[in-house]
Amino acid sequence: ALQEPPRSAAAEKQLWQWSEQITPVENVHDYTQAIKDLGAMVCIPRKPLCDNCPISELCQARKLGLEQQLPLKQVAKPIPTRHEVVLLIDHRGRYLVRRRLAEGFLGGMWEFPMLSFQEDEDPESRLRLLFSDFGLRGNAEPIGSSQHVYSHFRLKSAIYYKKIEDLLRVSEGDDDWFSLDKLKKIALHGAHKKVLVELQKSGV
Ligand code: SF4
Known part of the structure; x- marks a missing residue:
């Protein structure tokens, strides 16, 4: 059997x-x-x-007396969890997003600025790196978290919000500023669609 x-x-x-x-x-x-x-x-x-x-x-x-137990059920393998910090930079109602490289996972899709971190790391240390990348000062407001499951991992996003007055200089082509309405229409990847939902729920 x-x-x-x-x-x-x-x-x-x-x-x-x-x-x-x-x-x-x-x-x-x-x-x-x-x-x-x-x-x-x-x-x-x-x-x-x-x-x-x-x-x-x-x-x-x-x-063998196993007729009620067989066939055995396939036990689903647990999938790993990855973590990222996401920074929502708001310049007068428009948010900075970047297009991912065309090749590879989620190729060509849009996403908010983010950095991955390990489970035992402090997300705020990665946030400071993002601040430094964009030359930002001050603090960002934590507005919640979201979770999205892909086929081979679960992604947990810690979401921070930063309002700015002066437009940042970003590289042309792969980065852009979109309003909330536009963000709902572009090809944001699944995890960041959920980030967008959290942004709207937060009321910032
Ligand atoms: S029904 Fe299936 S389990 Fe039951 S006796 Fe027949 S072959 Fe065996």
Whole structure:
């Protein structure tokens, strides 16, 4: 009896091995049809109908008393969590955003200025680096946090807001200033769409 989650690599290997051993040389079509019918109508994954099963005498799962436990469920692997600090720089209602490099993860999408940090790091130390990159002074206001799950990691964003009076000099092309209305229309990536929602909820 297969005691691995059916979609695991080990199960696939084992199933192919058994299949090669058991599949008859003659009447293959009848055999495969019978197996499919058995799986569809009798040996169903939850609550198999063992009392009506034509092969219950041969069933290894039943012999082992595992017919109600099998097939095993695939246990989802936990995904890692990454952290970033996001700085929302507001110049008269327009916010600085940057376009990511065309190649790679989320290529070509827009995002707010951000820096990653380790779980045991203080996000404010990364915030100070962002301040230094833009030549900003003073403090930023923490306005909340958001979370977005990608297929292979979870991203937690610590969000800070900074209002400025003098327009910053930013490189042309990859950086731009957009109003809230425009931000809702451009291709912000998923995590920063949630940052935008937090910005609007904050009422700053
Ligand atoms: S006896 Fe075995 S093959 Fe038949 S329904 Fe039960 S678990 Fe499936």
